[in-house]
Amino acid sequence: MRIGKFALVGLTGLIVGETLLYIFTEFFGIFYVFSGIIAVEFCVVFNFFMHERWTFIDREKKGRWFKRLLKYNVISLVGMAMNITLLFAFTEFLGIHYLISNILAALVVFNWNYFINLKKTWGYDKYIKTPRVHKNPLVSIVIPTYNEKENIGVLIPEIFGVFKKSGIRGEVVVVDDNSPDGTGEIAEKMKAKYRMKVIHRKTKLGLSSAVVEGFEKVQGDIIGVMDSDFSHPPELIPDIVKPIISNQADLTVGSRYVKGGGIKEWPFKRKIISRGARLLAKLLTTVKDPLSGFFFFKRDIIKNKVLKPHGYKIGLEIFVKGEYSKIREIPYTFVNRRAGKSKLGPKEDMNYLKHLVKLYWYKVNR
Secondary structure (H helix, E strand, O other): OOHHHHHHHHHHHHOOOOOOOHHHHHHOOOOHHHHHHHHHHHHHHHHHHHHHHHOOOOOOOOOHHHEEEEEEHHHHHHHHHHHHHHHHHHHOOOOEEEEEEEEHHHHHHHHHHHHHHHHOOOOOHOOOOOOOOOOOOOEEEEEEEEHHHHHHHHHHHHHHHHHHHHHHEEEEEEEEOOOOOOHHHHHHHHOOOEEEEEEEOOOOHHHHHHHHHHOOOOOOOOEEEOOOOOOOOHEEEEEEHHHHHHOEEEEEEOOOOOOOOEEEOOOOOHHHHHHHHHHHHOOOOOOOOOOOOEEEEHHHHHOOOOOOOOOOOHHHHHHHHOOOEEEEEEEEEOOOOOOOOOOOOOHHHHHHHHHHHHHHHHHHHH
C-alpha cells in the first residue's frame, strides 16, 4: 500500500533526523531549533530519493529529477516550517522534551506531505495520455430522471436544437427510475423523432447508478452528463464540448466557481453547505467545482475503471478515478430548476460524506 511505503520512508527519515538532531544539539552545542532545521532538510533529500526509487517507482517520471526534488523540497519546507513551529511550541509551552516534541510535530505534518506530494510531485494525472478524438465525434449525453415530466419534453428538443445549430453529432440517453409521473413514457415517445435511447429501471435506485448504467449504453466518443431540470443550460453544450473535440482537454466541467460562473437564488445556508462540501473534496481533485453535475469527457478516461459512486456526485467519482491529463472548466451560472421538486436532503448529504471516505481511501491506495 502506497501510504504504508510513504509512512515507512518517513519513519526511516525520522530516525535519521532524530539521530542528527541529537548529535548536533548534544555534541556540537547547536540550539535545538537550528539543529532541527538542519536535520529536517537532510531528511527531505533522503526521503525524496527513497520515494523516487520505491514509493512512486511505478509512476513514469517526466522531466529532470531535480525539478521534482525542488518541488518536493518546497512542499517539505512548508511542512518543515510547521514542524519547527510545533517543535518549539510543544517544547517551550507544553514542557515536552524536544525529541518527543519532534516526533509529535512530524506526525502532524505527515498528512500534509503525503497528500500534497501525491498530487503535485508525483501526480498520477500528469503522466496519462488519452487518445485523440476524430474531427466529427459522436457526443452522447446521459440524463438521469425521476418525476421530470414537466421538464423532459422541453429539454430534449432544446438539446437537439443546440446539436443542429452547432453542427454536433449527438445522441441522448435518458435513464428513468420508474417515475410515477410518466417521465419515462414521455421520453419513449420522443425516440421516433430524435436519436436517443431510454432506459427504464424497475425502481428508484439513485442518480449516480442511473448515470453509470447510461454509460454502458452510449455509443459516443465523448460522453456528457447533465440534469433534466434546466439547472444546466443546454446552450452551453457547444462551449463545453469544443475543447474536447479540438483535443485541448480530456475532461471539461461546467463550473460555478471559476471567473464568469455563479449561482442564482440560493439561500445563504445552501451556499455555506456547498462551500463546505467543496472544501472537504479539495485534496481529491484540482477541479474547482468538484460537485458539478454538468461535465463531458473522452470515453476512454473511464475505460477499465470500476465506478461505484455512493450518493449523487458521479462527477466527483470520475474526477478522482478517471485517467486524464488536461482539464478545462467552463463558467456557467447555476439556476434553480424550472419545475418539479428537488431530490436533495439530509440523506444525500450523508451519502456524500460516505462517498468522500471511499474516494480518499481509493486515492491513498492508488
